[in-house]
Amino acid sequence: NAGVMQNPRHLVRRRGQEARLRCSPMKGHSHVYWYRQLPEEGLKFMVYLQKENIIDESGMPKERFSAEFPKEGPSILRIQQVVRGDSAAYFCASSPPIGTGGVYGYTFGSGTRLTVV
Amino acid sequence: GQQVMQIPQYQHVQEGEDFTTYCNSSTTLSNIQWYKQRPGGHPVFLIQLVKSGEVKKQKRLTFQFGEAKKNSSLHITATQTTDVGTYFCAGSTSGTYKYIFGTGTRLKVLA
Numbered sequence: 197n198a199g200v201m202q203n204p205r206h207l208v209r210r211r212g213q214e215a216r217l218r219c220s221p222m223k224g225h226s227h228v229y230w231y232r233q234l235p236e237e238g239l240k241f242m243v244y245l246q247k248e249n250i251i252d253e254s255g256m257p258k259e260r261f262s263a264e265f266p267k268e269g270p271s272i273l274r275i276q277q278v279v280r281g282d283s284a285a286y287f288c289a290s291s292p293p294i295g296t297g298g299v300y301g302y303t304f305g306s307g308t309r310l311t312v313v
Numbered sequence: 314g315q316q317v318m319q320i321p322q323y324q325h326v327q328e329g330e331d332f333t334t335y336c337n338s339s340t341t342l343s344n345i346q347w348y349k350q351r352p353g354g355h356p357v358f359l360i361q362l363v364k365s366g367e368v369k370k371q372k373r374l375t376f377q378f379g380e381a382k383k384n385s386s387l388h389i390t391a392t393q394t395t396d397v398g399t400y401f402c403a404g405s406t407s408g409t410y411k412y413i414f415g416t417g418t419r420l421k422v423l424a
Contacts, residue, residue, distance in 0.1 A: 303358065306354075
């Protein structure tokens, strides 16, 4: 019963390159959330997705950042033309479908540590 | 927008001492969750509180949700070195499954 899988664990990109971060939710979970964490800081909400739908992207920067959760395959967080300030840990979390009862605690992946050089 | 603050930001305690972190939201919450993140790790879900004034216990951990559903606390009795990490509260408002995380309290336990 695999948990939330994120890859790669570590990603190094030069300024101006694109970064693609992948997240496969826990089996049976249909909600995916992306959070960014700067060193020794809290988790900042970026985007909330369900299959083929962006539910809330109020935390996403307007430019260079995009996210998708296609019908098949993992959720992707894409950062175009990366800058040094994008260096952070990016965590993906998933939760069960609404209405399944119980508690909707997030299950987090191990994160992708992005370093922009 | 909704903000969730936690105090203290850092806490160092001697092993065996108690520890408390406080969480305050700028808006009324429908529920609140608590997570623990070990150094270098990812957040792990601990518990969810839903009802006004609710108190839940997990072994040495006691969680409380305020009457107005705008604040919460986590109390650890007789800390152990395994309690080291950052504790986050996360609040959600009605009609959404998006959680806004608090600023976190980093706990260090000195043996």
